[in-house]
Amino acid sequence: MSGRQQRRAFNLAVTWLFVAAGLRVTILAPEVCPPLTTAAALGSAAAAAGWIADNQGVDGRFLYELDRDTGSASDDYNLVRHAGTTMTLYQVIRYGGPGAGSERFPTAADRALDLMLSQVVTTGEDAAAWGEPGTDLKLGAAALLAVSLLERRAINGDTAHDELLVELGTFMAGQQQPDGSMLDLWDRATGAPNPAVRSRYATGEALWALALLHETFPGEGFDEVAWATLDYLATSRDEVEGLSPRPWPDQWAAYSLEAMGDWGLADHHLAYARELSGQFGVAIRWDSQRSGIGTVTHPPQPRGAGFGTVLEGSSMLQRLAAFEPRLADLAEPLADRVRCGAARLATAQTMTAGGPEAEAGAWFRDGVTRMDDQQHAASAMLWVAPLAGNDR
Amino acid sequence: MNPTLAALLAVFSTWNPPATAHRVGQPGRRRVIGLAVAAAIGVVLALGGDRLVDLLGVSAPTFRTAAGVVVAATGVVDLVRRPGSPADDGQGQDIGRLADGVVAGLGPGPVFAATAAGIDVGWLIAGLGVLGAAAVTAWWLTRRRAAGTVTGWLIRSIGGVAVLAGVVMIIDGVSTV
Numbered sequence: 001m002s003g004r005q006q007r008r009a010f011n012l013a014v015t016w017l018f019v020a021a022g023l024r025v026t027i028l029a030p031e032v033c034p035p036l037t038t039a040a041a042l043g044s045a046a047a048a049a050g051w052i053a054d055n056q057g058v059d060g061r062f063l064y065e066l067d068r069d070t071g072s073a074s075d076d077y078n079l080v081r082h083a084g085t086t087m088t089l090y091q092v093i094r095y096g097g098p099g100a101g102s103e104r105f106p107t108a109a110d111r112a113l114d115l116m117l118s119q120v121v122t123t124g125e126d127a128a129a130w131g132e133p134g135t136d137l138k139l140g141a142a143a144l145l146a147v148s149l150l151e152r153r154a155i156n157g158d159t160a161h162d163e164l165l166v167e168l169g170t171f172m173a174g175q176q177q178p179d180g181s182m183l184d185l186w187d188r189a190t191g192a193p194n195p196a197v198r199s200r201y202a203t204g205e206a207l208w209a210l211a212l213l214h215e216t217f218p219g220e221g222f223d224e225v226a227w228a229t230l231d232y233l234a235t236s237r238d239e240v241e242g243l244s245p246r247p248w249p250d251q252w253a254a255y256s257l258e259a260m261g262d263w264g265l266a267d268h269h270l271a272y273a274r275e276l277s278g279q280f281g282v283a284i285r286w287d288s289q290r291s292g293i294g295t296v297t298h299p300p301q302p303r304g305a306g307f308g309t310v311l312e313g314s315s316m317l318q319r320l321a322a323f324e325p326r327l328a329d330l331a332e333p334l335a336d337r338v339r340c341g342a343a344r345l346a347t348a349q350t351m352t353a354g355g356p357e358a359e360a361g362a363w364f365r366d367g368v369t370r371m372d373d374q375q376h377a378a379s380a381m382l383w384v385a386p387l388a389g390n391d392r
Numbered sequence: 393m394n395p396t397l398a399a400l401l402a403v404f405s406t407w408n409p410p411a412t413a414h415r416v417g418q419p420g421r422r423r424v425i426g427l428a429v430a431a432a433i434g435v436v437l438a439l440g441g442d443r444l445v446d447l448l449g450v451s452a453p454t455f456r457t458a459a460g461v462v463v464a465a466t467g468v469v470d471l472v473r474r475p476g477s478p479a480d481d482g483q484g485q486d487i488g489r490l491a492d493g494v495v496a497g498l499g500p501g502p503v504f505a506a507t508a509a510g511i512d513v514g515w516l517i518a519g520l521g522v523l524g525a526a527a528v529t530a531w532w533l534t535r536r537r538a539a540g541t542v543t544g545w546l547i548r549s550i551g552g553v554a555v556l557a558g559v560v561m562i563i564d565g566v567s568t569v
Contacts, residue, residue, distance in 0.1 A: 005488040005495075012495050019462060019500040027458040030449035281569030285454055314569075333569040336451075 029294040031285060033340035034347055041385035044346045046099040048378035049092040051361035052085055052371060053108035060115030062371045068359055069367040078372075079131060080201070083144030085375040086112040090151035095382045106155075113152065116145050120164065123186055127174055128167035136194065137186040139175050140202035142168050143209035150212050166220055169213040172206045173225045180232030181240065182206050200243055203229060204252025211259040223263065230256060234272035247272060249279040251313030251376075258316040261324055270326050273317055277330050280314035283307075284341040304363025307345055308376025314338050315383035335387050342384035345377055398560045399509035400521045402463045403434075405554035406501035407525035408470050411547040413532035415496040422486050424530045426493020431526035434502060438510030438518035445511060452511050457565030459508035464558025466501025470551025474544070497526065501554065508561065 055063035062085055065074035089109035092100045120130045121137060129137040130145055146168040149161045175183045175193050184199035186192070207229045214222040233253050238246040257265065257273050265273075287307065290298040302310075318334035321327040350359050362369040363377055416423050437444070445455050502522075509518035 002485075002488055005491055008495050009491060012498065016500060023458050023462070027461060028448060028450055028454065031451060031454065032449070275567065277569045278567035281453070282566050285451060289454075330569055337569060 029289040031288040036343035045381035047361035048374040080140040087148040127170040143205035146209040180228035251309040254313035254316040304373030304377040311380035402505040402557040403521040409529040422489035423493040430497025434506035434522035435519040439515040441510035453568035459504040460561030462504040467554025
């Protein structure tokens with residue numbers, strides 16, 4: 001070969017070397033997915049619930065945030081997260097299998113529930129919500145209280161709170177605007193919804209709660225409210241509320257789509273589900289590439305809450321895809337993603353047998369864990385468990 | 393954009409026949425054979441794309457995203473690079489002339505585009521796309537034209553198509569489960 005031809009071949013080889021190496025440590029880093037069994041997933045959920053229960057105060061409040069390096073606990077608290085964590089405890093009891101048979105979970109869940117029930121406020125005719133005295137009432141807190149009560153009702157058949165459940169539904173419906181959006185707060189001073197505040201979380205939480213309420217109380221008209229809000233989420237929420245990325249990866253919307261899956265979803269709802277699936281899928285793929293040098297090129301390390309919500313959302317959409325023919329092509333890819341993501345999440349859980357009680361079962365990032373890290377991760381593990389591999 | 397169309401556009405535009413023909417240099421049987429060898433490698437990669445992805449330990453959407461980056465980058469290079477004149481006297485050994493064709497058709501762009509197309513739309517369509525692009529390149533090579541203004545704009549236009557196809561592949565890769 002002439003010198004020119006040799007240079008050309010050399011240049012091609014160098015180009016390939018840089019392209020291949022550059023891609024391999026960035027976009028094409030290997031996706032590492034450890035194995036996960038059903039027992040391991042349920043064990044992870046039970047351990048997380050154990051952290052929640054073991055660190056609960058006698059007043060029913062959970063340990064909100066812990067810095068294990070300093071051993072200090074935060075004084076902060078969040079009522080929506082309290083309701084959500086209570087809900088997760090009931091979910092672990094209901095779906096957690098034999099490992100969740102311990103009495104400490106029902107005791108902890110009921111204690112947390114009693115705290116909420118003691119703070120229920122009537123907001124109008126046949127409407128109620130809950131919140132600490134002197135604070136505005138939050139839509140999300142009412143929604144997750146309702147889901148907690150529904151889970152508890154499904155576990156023990158207790159219908160004592162059915163009237164309250166309908167009142168919570170009526171409260172949520174009262175927060176809805178004509179375009180299907182939801183207002184986040186109910187102002188105690190004015191006795192009316194605060195028109196200025198919306199929440200990227202609460203709208204989906206309320207939608208899911210309303211969908212579940214309709215399943216239990218089909219004559220109350222909650223389905224109409226739910227349809228309007230689902231349309232809003234699927235078509236205009238991101239633009240109206242300035243959310244990004246679009247669609248905003250809302251796991252509560254995914255829960256809602258799954259709950260409403262047999263109501264006759266329209267094509268634009270399924271298009272929304274498909275887009276959400278993509279958002280969750282790429283988040284899991286990105287995380288699965290965080291190994292070796294990928295830990296440098298694939299930041300940041302997600303916290304248990306954040307990655308838990310991704311797995312919750314993708315699990316719910318996988319369930320939807322499993323019975324909705326128009327999404328059938330997503331069922332297996334979503335199952336692959338949630339198995340991979342849950343396996344990685346499980347390996348990140350602190351499972352120090354005999355270690356400090358305040359650490360076992362928790363997910364720490366930078367030495368800090370918050371109760372919703374355990375809440376979302378535990379719920380996710382429950383939903384992934386049926387998709388995980390056999391123990392043998 | 394239709395996935396099949398995007399895949400075929402990516403294959404064709406990364407080959408960028410006038411640009412590749414210009415890089416090959418003077419026409420000749422050995423150089424055309426070299427192009428055919430490059431095309432055959434592309435077809436093989438389209439055929440074995442799924443296995444390659446497994447070997448790399450990545451999912452198809454992740455590979456598509458990476459391929460989209462390479463395709464778009466290839467397009468950018470064709471958009472901004474001046475074709476220049478082929479520093480080729482038409483002489484040299486047979487093996488060198490063969491290498492001219494192979495090297496011109498085996499850049500990262502065509503290779504990634506063929507592999508991704510094979511995964512996304514099947515090896516047959518992808519392979520036909522590669523063979524078609526190589527055939528157009530060979531035809532262009534036989535025209536023996538120097539890189540004039542029209543050719544330059546044509547190369548840039550096809551480079552623009554590669555950028556578009558690459559961006560479509562990136563978006564599709566990122567938004568797929």
